[in-house]
Amino acid sequence: MSVKTPSRLEKILDEGHLAVTSECGPPRGSDGEVIAKKAEMIRNYVDAVNITDNQTSVTRLCSLAACIRLKLMGVEPILQMVTRDRNRIALQSDILGAASFDVHNILCLSGDHQQFGDNAQGQNVFDIDSMQLIQTVRLMRDQGKFLGGDPIERPPNMFVGAAANPFADPFEIRVPRLAKKIAAGVEFIQTQCIYNLDKFELWMKQARDRGLHEKVSILAGVTPFKSAGMAKYMKNRVPGMDVPDEVVKRMSGVPKEKQAQEGIDICVESIQRLKEVEGVRGFHVMAIEWEEKVPEIVERGGLYPRPKVNE
Amino acid sequence: MIVAERKPVEEIIESIQGSQKILIAGCNECVTVCEAGGKKEVGVLASTLRMHFMKEGEKVEIDEVTLERQCDHEYLEEIRNKIDLYDVVVSLACGVGVQFMAEKYFSTPVLPGVNTSFMGVTEERGVWSERCQGCGECILGKTAGICPISRCAKRLLNGPCGGSTDGKCELSKDLDCAWQLIIDRLKELNRLDDYEKLMPIKDWSTERAGGPRKVIREDVRL
Numbered sequence: 001m002s003v004k005t006p007s008r009l010e011k012i013l014d015e016g017h018l019a020v021t022s023e024c025g026p027p028r029g030s031d032g033e034v035i036a037k038k039a040e041m042i043r044n045y046v047d048a049v050n051i052t053d054n055q056t057s058v059t060r061l062c063s064l065a066a067c068i069r070l071k072l073m074g075v076e077p078i079l080q081m082v083t084r085d086r087n088r089i090a091l092q093s094d095i096l097g098a099a100s101f102d103v104h105n106i107l108c109l110s111g112d113h114q115q116f117g118d119n120a121q122g123q124n125v126f127d128i129d130s131m132q133l134i135q136t137v138r139l140m141r142d143q144g145k146f147l148g149g150d151p152i153e154r155p156p157n158m159f160v161g162a163a164a165n166p167f168a169d170p171f172e173i174r175v176p177r178l179a180k181k182i183a184a185g186v187e188f189i190q191t192q193c194i195y196n197l198d199k200f201e202l203w204m205k206q207a208r209d210r211g212l213h214e215k216v217s218i219l220a221g222v223t224p225f226k227s228a229g230m231a232k233y234m235k236n237r238v239p240g241m242d243v244p245d246e247v248v249k250r251m252s253g254v255p256k257e258k259q260a261q262e263g264i265d266i267c268v269e270s271i272q273r274l275k276e277v278e279g280v281r282g283f284h285v286m287a288i289e290w291e292e293k294v295p296e297i298v299e300r301g302g303l304y305p306r307p308k309v310n311e
Numbered sequence: 312m313i314v315a316e317r318k319p320v321e322e323i324i325e326s327i328q329g330s331q332k333i334l335i336a337g338c339n340e341c342v343t344v345c346e347a348g349g350k351k352e353v354g355v356l357a358s359t360l361r362m363h364f365m366k367e368g369e370k371v372e373i374d375e376v377t378l379e380r381q382c383d384h385e386y387l388e389e390i391r392n393k394i395d396l397y398d399v400v401v402s403l404a405c406g407v408g409v410q411f412m413a414e415k416y417f418s419t420p421v422l423p424g425v426n427t428s429f430m431g432v433t434e435e436r437g438v439w440s441e442r443c444q445g446c447g448e449c450i451l452g453k454t455a456g457i458c459p460i461s462r463c464a465k466r467l468l469n470g471p472c473g474g475s476t477d478g479k480c481e482l483s484k485d486l487d488c489a490w491q492l493i494i495d496r497l498k499e500l501n502r503l504d505d506y507e508k509l510m511p512i513k514d515w516s517t518e519r520a521g522g523p524r525k526v527i528r529e530d531v532r533l
Contacts (some may be wrong), residue, residue, distance in 0.1 A: 084465070088512070096418075110472050113464050115482055124465065131469040132512045147512065165473035173494055173506055180469065180507050192473060239474035239481035 007104035007159035008076045009048040011309040013217045019282030020077060020303050021219060021293050023050035026061035038291045039075045045298040047306055048076040048105055057117025064094050068101045079103050079156040082111025087127040088147055095140060099156030107161040108133035124157045131184045134162055138185035160185060165192035166203035167242035175206040182215050189216050193223040196242040197273055204279050213279030220274045223286045224293060225263035228252040264293060271301035313405040314439045315425040320359050323401060326422050330398040336402035337377035345439050347425045348403025349375040381408025387415050394419055413429060447517025455496035463502035464488035468510035
């Protein structure tokens, strides 16, 4: 493989290292320092940082502005972009805006339905879907063209990612769906949080059987539980999340004050097991509003120090 | 058919405040089938209003009529001779009928008596659900006869999203995941391989996005 973009994440993957990404949620206000502080906590432990785009449809400081802030700090951002809120004009425009600050990674998503957020009465857009956003970025980058066909001066130069949920239903199309995203042009995948490792391994096996692991870099998603309550909530309330009973039991089986540590232990053990799965090319550590724990998870997961690449 | 729901009677009473002579106009088509604005509902609404005004001691005259359709000139013409007798018409037709009546009888206030909901089917008596959003370019041939535009909450052309659980949409356990239905039917038709065909970016200009639409058929014009 050879790299197609100046993305640090792409280089690290291309050199065969296990990549580590994490994510920061922007604040519900205009204090950009919040993002800067979160990024400072993790910058030496990850290769790139996702900035979520109004996740769970709750209005927040925009992903693009937060990505620019990271870029100016010298931290490599991954621009998350959902198709829920913007039509194809606005999406292409924001891609150019990000590219003008040399944001080199994008994660193409459809986005949670607005019913889950703070503006349930709002419209949604969904002019295009996540697969079509992947195609759009690739068209803009590789052919230097807008969707309308006009040429782009200084096209965006982004490493193109998407999410995959091995646990959503129906399971039988989970791997075909991955193949479809690859056909659309995706280059890296960050998976949904993995708690059911057996099911993830089955999904990876099916992906390997089709050779998909060689066509896309799959980063396994992990999220530490802060408490048994969080484990139960994720199990019962978060659509598309698969938390096996024994994991909930393990979290509930320790005293409250030790549950956070137990959550981190489970996360580290998952990383160690997932490292052995052929086709896993790295980790996406989503410590939700718990960024300060990312260094510990990365270190104990044997993923520290991060490799240096020429930029 | 076009599915509608009856407006709360309080809202209708509020909207006709001050009128002395009122015509309740039903429609014998879709709103009859979905039991929101047919002859029966016209009768029920008229009785309710009469009782209300009697209780309030107000002298209000309420007449009833149910037209074959309110979306065609010829049926709307049936009330031309008496429309001027009324201060207001409450139409129980869909939004199309209300507007066509208002266009035709320019100086008579025409008020909606139902909320027009969607184009859909009768799943069973008392249960109606959406099937079509009139996007102007039908893709059902590619989606195993199930429309992701009207039936997927994110109208994903390449679904399902990560929220599909046990065949249900993440929005509600009462809502089928359209993409689960598509996949089930593709399987039944022995066409599951079609799932991996990427659906191209849609031209929405034939939908609402392109502005109010019109169909002109020169071959059938008089």
